[in-house]
Amino acid sequence: MDKDQQISDLLARVDKLAERVSILSDQVLKLTAENADLKERLSRYENPKNSRNSSIPPSKDENRPLKTKSLRKKSNKKPGGQHGRKGNTLQMTENPDHIIDYIPCYCGKCGIDLSKLPYELAGQRQVADIPPIKPVYTEHRIYRKQCACGHTTSGTYPAEALSRISYGPVVESLVGYLHTRQYLPFLRMKELFNDVLNLPVSEGGLHGIIDRLTKRALPVYEELRKRIAKSKVVGADETGAKVDGKKIWMWTWQNPTLTFITASPNRGFATIEKNFPEGFPNATLVSDCWKSHFKSGAWQHQICLAHLLRELNYFDDQYKSPWAKKCKKLLVSAIKINTQMESGDYLNHHPPRSSVESDMDLLLTEDIDAKHKEVVTFKK
Template identity: 45%
Template sequence: MSIKPTYQELYATFTSLARQVNELEGLANQNQALIQENQGLIKENRGIIKQNQLLLKENRQLKDKLFTYENPKNSRNSSMPPSKDENHPKPNQSLRKSSDRKVGGQKGRKGKTLEMTAHPDEIIELVPDYCTSCGNALQDFSPQKEQSRQIVDIPPIKAVFKEYQTFSKICNCGCTSTADFPSGVNTSISYGENIEGLVAYFHARQFLPFARMQEVFNAVFNIHISEGGIHCLLNRFSDKTKPIYEIIKQRVCNSTVIGADETGVKVNRSKHWFWTWQTPNLTYITHSRNRKGETVTTHFPNGFPNSTLVHDGWKPHLNTFAKNHQSCLPHLQRRLNYLNLKYKSATWGLDFSKLLYDALELKKTLPFQNKEYTIERAKIIQKLQCLLEKPPDKTHKELFSFYKRMRRERQHLFTFLFLENVPADNNASERAIRNVKVKQKISGQFKIEQAAQNFAQIRSVIDTIIKNGLNVLDELALIAKFEFQRVD
C-alpha cells in the first residue's frame, strides 16, 4: 500500500530543488566570471611577454650603443683611417707586438749625414797677413794648410730664356727654303719641359695647391705663371703620360700578384672614388664616379685570370675574376679586436684572432716549402675548419655576421701560406691610394673630373718611377721633353 507524500513534504522537496538550482546558476555565473577573468589575465600576460621582448631588444640596443660610446671604432680596431680618430687609440688595440729592440736606429744601420765634397765649386783661401803675436808682416812666408771647412748653398735661381730664330735661304733655282721650329716650339713664347715636369712634380708628388705653386715659381724661380697656365701645363703633361699609363695598366694586368684598393675623393662637392691596382714595381690609379663593380669591368673586363688578387674583402674586388684571392688579414684582425671587446664572454673571436696571428707568424718564422712549415700549415687549415664548424652564439649579432663572412671567404684567408710571393696584407695598395687623401688635405677638392683623372694618371707614373728607384724630377722632365707614340 503506497503512501502519498503530503503537501508539506512536496513543498520541502520543491524548495530544496529550487535552492540547488539557484546554487547551480550561481556557480555557473561564477564560473563564467572566472573564465572571463582568466581570458583577461591571458591577454594581459601576452602583453607583458610582448613588452618584455621589446624591453629585452631595447636593452640589447642600448648596451650596443653604450659599448660604442665606451669603445669607439678607430684605426686600431677597425678599417677607419687614423685621420678619423677622435682621440688617441688605446695602446692595447695595436696589432704590433712589442719586441726586444731599443727605440731609434738599430745596430748595423747605415746612417747618412752631411759630407764634404772632394771637388768644391769655389775655394776661398784664408791666409794671415801679419803675426798675431808681434805684428810682423807675413807676406814673404810660405803658408801651410791647416783645416778645411765647407758651406753648401744654392745660388739665386734665374730663368733661362732660349730664343729660336729661323732663317731662310734662296737657292739658284729661285726656291726659298725656311728652317722649321723644333717640336714643342709652337708659339712666340711658351714654358719649357723642365717647368712642365716641375709643375707635375709639385702637383702630384709634393701636393702643392695652384696658388702656392704659383708663389713658388714667382719667389724661388723668378718666373711668373698664372693658375690657368698651371692647369694648361698639367693637361699637356697628362696627355704625354697616356702611353706610359696604358703600359702600366697592361703590365699590372699580366702580373702574378696584384693588390687592389679604393678610397673616396671629393670632386666639385660630390663624392667620387679613386681606385688602384698595383704590384711591387707598378701602380695604376684611376678616377671613378662610383664604388661599384662596373669600375673594375671597365678597366679590366677580363679580370685577372693569371693573378692572385689581394684586397680588403670589398665586394667588387671579391667578385673580380682572378686565379686566386687573398683577403687582408690585418683588416680582419682589427675587426676582431673590436668584436672581442664587445663580446667578452665569447671565445670564438679570440680563437680566430689567435689562428690569424699563428698563420702570420708561420710565414715569418719558417722557410717556405719546409717540411715543418707544411705540417704547421696543415694544422692551421684544420683549426680553421673546426672553428667554422662551431659558430658563435647567434645573440652575438656582429660576431655571428663576421663568422658568416669567414665561411664565405674561407678559400681566400690563407692563400699566402701556399704561394710564396703573395702577401697577407693589403698595405701596399693602401699606401698607393693614400696620396689622394694627402692631396685633398693640402689642396682641397678637385673642381672637375678631368683634374681628378690627371692627378690619378700622373701619380700612377710617379709611383711607378719611385718603385723602380729612379729620380722623380729627372724622369718627369724626360717625359715632358719627348712626344711619345702610343704603344699597343
C-alpha cells in the same frame, strides 16, 4: 566554512597563481631577450666600430676625437736611429765648386809678419748651398734662303718651341713632379715659380702644362693597366673624394712595383668592369670586404690582413672573444713568417708555414659563443 569548501577555494587560488606565474614567466623571457638585445646595441656605442678597429672608412667615423689604436706592438727600441744602421750624413765632395783659402798673415801671439813663410793645410770644411736661381732664356732663330730656282727654304723650330715664348722641358717636368708627387695646388705652385725660381707663370699656364703632360702619359698609363692585369698579386681599394665639389671614388689597383689609379662617380662593379673587363685571371686579388671586389674575376681572392686584424681588435673590445684573440695571434704569426720566407719556400714544403695552416684549420673548427653573432659571421 567546511573543510571541502576551503580545499576547493585553495585549489582555485592555486590555479590562478599558476596562470599568473606562467604569464610572468613569459614576460620575464621576453624582457630578458629585449635586455640582451639592448645590451648588445648599447655596447656598439660604448665600443663603436671605426676605421681604427674595423673596415669602416675614416669618412664614416663619428665626429669626435678618437684614440688611435695601432696594429703595431710596442717594441723595446729607443726613439731615433738604431744601433748598426747605415747613416745618411751629408758627405763632403772631392771636387768643390769654389775654394777659399784662409792663410794667416801675422802671428796671433806676437803680431810678427808671416806672409813670406811657407804654410800647410790644417783643416777644411765645406758649406753646401744653392746659388741664386735664374731662368735661362734660349732664343731660337730660323733663317731662310732663296735658291737659284726661285724656291725659298726656311729653317724649322725645335719641338719645345711651341709658340713665340714657351716653357722648356725641364720646367714642364718640374711642374709635373710638383703636381703629381708633391701635391702642390696651382696657386702655391705659381708662388714657388715666381718667388723662388724667378720665373713668372700663371695658373692657366700650369693647367696647360699638366694637360700636355697628361696626353703624353696616356700610353704609359695604359701600359700600367695592362701589366697590373697580368700580375700574380694585385691589391685593390677605393676611397671617397671630391672633385669640383662633387663626390667621386678614387679606385686603385697595384702590384709590388706598379700602381694604377682612376677616378669614377661609381663605387660599384661597373668601374672595375670598365678598367679590367677580363679581371685578373693570374692573380690573387687582395681587398677589403666591399662586395664589388668579390665580383672581380681572379684566380683567387684574399681579404686584406690589416682589415681582418682591425675587425679582430673590435671583437676583442666588444666581446672579449677568446677566439678573436687566438685568430689575431695566428695572423700576426703568419705575417712574421712571411717576412722570413725566401721565394723558393713558397714552392716547397715549409714547416713554419704548414704549422700555421694546421693551426688555422683547427681554429676554424672551434665553437664560438652564439651571442657573439659578428664573430660567428667573421669566422664563416
